[in-house]
Amino acid sequence: LSALQDINKSLGIAANNSASKAQLLDNRDALLKDISSKLNVSISFSNSGAATVTYDGQTIANSTTAATFSVTQNADRTMSLMLNGTATATPTNGTLGGDFLGSATARERLDSLDALAVQLTADLNAWHQQGYTDSGATGIGLLSVGTTASSLSVSITSIADIAVASSDGTINGNLVNIGNVRDASDIESRWTQLVTTQGNLVSTISDKKTLAENRDEIARNAREEVSGVNLDVEAADLLRVQQAYQASARVVQAAKDIIDSILNLN
Known part of the structure; x- marks a missing residue:
């Protein structure tokens, strides 16, 4: 943004139609392309060609202003965009918009995964505590978890502590009932929904x-037709000029021949 500010200042004093101004305009456009690829900004131009760039209604670059941006990480590991040290609107487009969307989506997925881990622990522990070990002891908690899926761990340390028998003494009776865990809190379908939602998001x-790439290409082509140099168009124009010159040359030659013929009549 500071580089754009410097160019804006130079554009204000550069002579119109000069090579230096043309170079400044090219440099300005390159900077604007880079800025707009990162952030959803609005751009306007003065008569001198100086650019004013705004974000969320605030001017971030012109001939007298060059704002500073920074990104901070929140306690929940999402991100915040800072403008001149103050939190500002979350970007919605550009590479920064993608980064912020990715951060927020990751937080949502982690929250869902954490909730599933807590529920899975509760369901499996409830099932295991209904059974008995081979020695007749009541089943203890099978898993333990804090508040995040990363803290999930197995509580028992010996195979002898696995409570597979049912309360009526049936060997493996409780193990057969483990299928009920799938229906206890619909955790399996919740996991499937989590994976499906993420897959759909990636596809979308x-x-x-x-679509954005196609729109960008269309916009760039339209801009080139208005203010840029299109080599194909320039080549076609050059050909037309050459053809016009050749036609004019023939007219001049014909006129000369006519004049010579008139003079030779004497």
Whole structure:
């Protein structure tokens, strides 16, 4: 942004139609392309060609201003965008918009996974505590978990502590009942939904990326037609100029021949 500010200042004093101004405009466009690829900004131009860039209604770059951005990590590991040291709106487009969306989505998925881990622990422990070990002891908690899935661990340390018998003494009776855990809190379908949601999100983002690339190409082509240099168009124009010159040359030659013929009449 500070580089754009410097270019804006130079554009204000550069002579129109000069090589130096043309170079400044090219440099300005390159910077604007880079800025807009990162952040959803709005851009306007003065008569001199100086650019004013705004984000969330605030001017972040012009001839007198060059804001500073930074990214901080929140306690929940999501991100916040800081403008001149103050939190500002979360970007919605550009590479930063993608980073922020990815951070927020990851937080949502981790929260869902943590909840599943806690529920799985509760369901399996409830099942295991209904059974008995081979020695007749009541089953203890099979798993332990804190508040995150990463803290999930197995509580028992010996195979003898596995409570597979049912209360009526049936060997493996409790083990047969483990299928009931699948229906206790619908945890299996919740896991499937979590995976499916993530897969759908990836597919949707991929489609949006393709659409954005197509729109970007269309916009760039339109811009080139208005203000840029299109080599194909320039070549076609050059050919038309050459053809016009050749036609004019023939007209001049014909006129000269006519004049010579008139003069030779004497």
